[in-house]
Amino acid sequence: MTIQTFDHTRTLARELAARVLARIERQPALVLGLPTGRTPLPFYEALREQTRVRGTRWADVRTFNLDEFVGLPPDHPGRYRAYMERELFQAVGVSAERAGFLDGNAPDLEAECRRYERAIADAGGIDVMVLGIGANGHIGFNEPGDGLMAFTHRAQLQPATRLANASLFGGDVEQVPHEALSMGMTTILRARAIVLMATGEEKADAVARMLGGPVTTKLPASFLQLHPEVTVLLDPAASPR
Numbered sequence: 523m524t525i526q527t528f529d530h531t532r533t534l535a536r537e538l539a540a541r542v543l544a545r546i547e548r549q550p551a552l553v554l555g556l557p558t559g560r561t562p563l564p565f566y567e568a569l570r571e572q573t574r575v576r577g578t579r580w581a582d583v584r585t586f587n588l589d590e591f592v593g594l595p596p597d598h599p600g601r602y603r604a605y606m607e608r609e610l611f612q613a614v615g616v617s618a619e620r621a622g623f624l625d626g627n628a629p630d631l632e633a634e635c636r637r638y639e640r641a642i643a644d645a646g647g648i649d650v651m652v653l654g655i656g657a658n659g660h661i662g663f664n665e666p667g668d669g670l671m672a673f674t675h676r677a678q679l680q681p682a683t684r685l686a687n688a689s690l691f692g693g694d695v696e697q698v699p700h701e702a703l704s705m706g707m708t709t710i711l712r713a714r715a716i717v718l719m720a721t722g723e724e725k726a727d728a729v730a731r732m733l734g735g736p737v738t739t740k741l742p743a744s745f746l747q748l749h750p751e752v753t754v755l756l757d758p759a760a761s762p763r
């Protein structure tokens with residue numbers, strides 16, 4: 523794994539945005555895997571700004587979001603689809619047909635997970651998968667436990683993860699769904715390149731274990747040690763001491 527530490531989250535976000543846009547300019551039909559959460563917000567802001575300045579064309583880019591809540595109404599602002607529209611897609615011009623999402627309202631959720639795996643394969647696989655990390659070491663909604671799911675699946679959210687998502691629900695953890703659909707570990711590890719961003723002190727322990735601990739289902743992000751092309755971008759607070 524390549525580890526890069528930046529003096530400020532904004533510097534980190536700008537650098538990653540510049541790398542992603544340069545890649546899109548070289549490879550206009552890039553397939554991107556994208557995360558939600560608080561960590562990527564400065565990255566999406568930098569993508570919006572730099573896209574405007576550079577005039578980068580997103581028309582042929584395809585995206586697949588990592589995960590989505592189960593059971594939220596289509597117009598609910600807490601849906602990750604709504605987050606992505608707000609934070610990135612409207613500003614840079616990623617149309618609904620080119621933005622892959624799991625549908626947490628699909629009548630058959632297992633079939634929906636299979637559809638997503640096929641859609642990613644039909645797009646030629648993910649070129650660059652951008653990830654955040656939960657304070658408990660989760661990636662996507664692959665939570666720590668006795669086992670991990672390989673492919674896109676239905677996931678039960680742990681209390682800490684629901685709490686971490688409460689800001690999307692007006693700060694009310696009771697409103698956060700108990701279930702989500704998520705890419706699995708193999709779905710993520712099949713990406714050709716992976717970039718993980720971690721900022722803030724509350725991520726330092728998970729980052730240290732991800733980088734230096736054993737590969738274990740108790741810390742799903744540790745599986746990234748098995749991938750040949752992972753870059754970890756950190757701010758000083760999240761860096762191992």
Ligand code: GLP
Binds near residue numbers: 661663
């Ligand atoms: C959420 C998302 C993850 C994200 C993580 C960290 O539960 N499903 O994809 O990486 O939590 O979120 P944050 O960046 O807000 O700390």
